[in-house]
Amino acid sequence: MELADVGARAREVLDRVGTVVVGKRDALELVLAGILAGGHVLIEDFPGLAKTLTARCFAQTLGLDFTRLQFTPDLLPADVTGSFLYNQREGDFVFRPGPVFTQLLLADEINRTPPKTQAALLEAMQERQVSVEGVTHPLRAPFHVLATANPIEYEGTYPLPEAQLDRFLLRVSFGYPSPEEEWTMLGRRMARRREETVLEPVVDAATLGEMQRALEDVAVEDSVGRYMVALAAATREHPQLQVGASPRGSLALLLTARARAALDGRDYVVPEDVKRVAPAALSHRIGLRPETWLRRVDPVSVIEEICARTPAPLSEQLPAYTGGT
Structure with a gap:
């Protein structure tokens, strides 16, 4: 698939999801960029801000098999992965797949279950x-997890371990809608005359796979790549941070910036693409110092400050890895 077609299909997906999720275009673009980059997305915000609705709408428009798993305090790892059950007719144990055997898994309120189940x-x-029980079962491609989480200050939540957070390519927050956006949402609900929403698919699983593979053709000039590395390295030296982003953070910048460029119809990454995805790609990979955490400093603001003071490159050369000059 040509990159121009990828951008056109992606914008059509966003337009269709935007008919249901009102006024959150930037956040929706980040979620779709994470999916196009082949990653998983954590949507962290207060209850009632369309987190679950967003995941369901993307599953419908992308034509993916969809499973919603509600995480609760009594959920067990086997309830996620599946388990072996004894078949009396055959006299043997048979594997029963769990909800994870799908293409788009909505892990709803993932931080309401203990770490043991989260680790599943x-x-x-x-x-x-x-x-499971020493037997490995591959998952169908594409496979993506869209997880929702409530803020850790809410009762009954278990903070996600660093290793779990690091598995998410992006962490996205929607925020409250404006009064005009909220009224638009109410108007559409009255016009729809029913609670549920059903969106027609724009692409299917095979087409999504082609779109993901096409992103490998998005060029990243050397200075832009070094800019990504500089942003990740700056988090390891920031005075307000105890733990900086790992190399997986700079890789997340690369993958998501490529998707961000394709959404804009370009076959090359510019520093602005990196800046737009940096807060979502890096804010959950850093650890605040205790005194900074007590002052309720937002990790997103720290990443934005790093982006503001790190010099952005200005270059028109071809990437070295393409053999061009």
């Missing part, structure tokens, strides 16, 4: 496979 998704998110 680690192998699936990283390796695209599930191991």
Whole structure:
């Protein structure tokens, strides 16, 4: 698939999702960029801000098999991955797949279940496979996790471990709508005359796979790539941070910036693409110092400050890895 077609299809997906999720175009673009980049997205915000609705709308418009799994305090790892059950007729144990065997998994309120169950998704998110009782079961491609989480200050939540957070390519927040956007939402609900929404698919799973593979043709000039590395390295030296972003953070910048460029109809990445995705790609990979955390400093603001003071490159050369000059 040509990159121009990728951008056109992606914008059509966003337009269709935007008929239901009102006024959150920037956040929706980040979620779709994460999917196009082949990653998983964590949507963290207060209850009632269309997190679950967003995941369902993307599943419908992308033509993916969809499973919603409600995470609760009593959920067990086997409830996620599946388990072996004894078949009396055959006299043997048979594997019963869990909800993770889908193409788009909505892990709803993932931080309301204990860490033991949260960890059941680690192998699936990283390796695209599930191991149960020593037997490995591959997952169908494409496979993506859209997880929703409530702020950790809410009662009954378990903070996600660093290893779990690092599996998410992006962390996105929607925020409250403006009064005009909220009224538009109410008007559409009255016009629809029913609660549920059904969107027609724009693409299917095979087409989405072609779109994801086409992103490999998006060029990244050397100075822009070094700019990504500089942003990740700056988090490791920032005085307000105890833990900086790992190399997986700079890789997240690369993958998401490529998708961001394709959404804008370009076959090359510019520093502005990197700046737009940096807060979502890096804010969940850093650790605040205790005194900074007590002052309720937002990690997103720290990443935005790093982007503002890190010099952006200005170059028109071809990438070195293409053999051009």
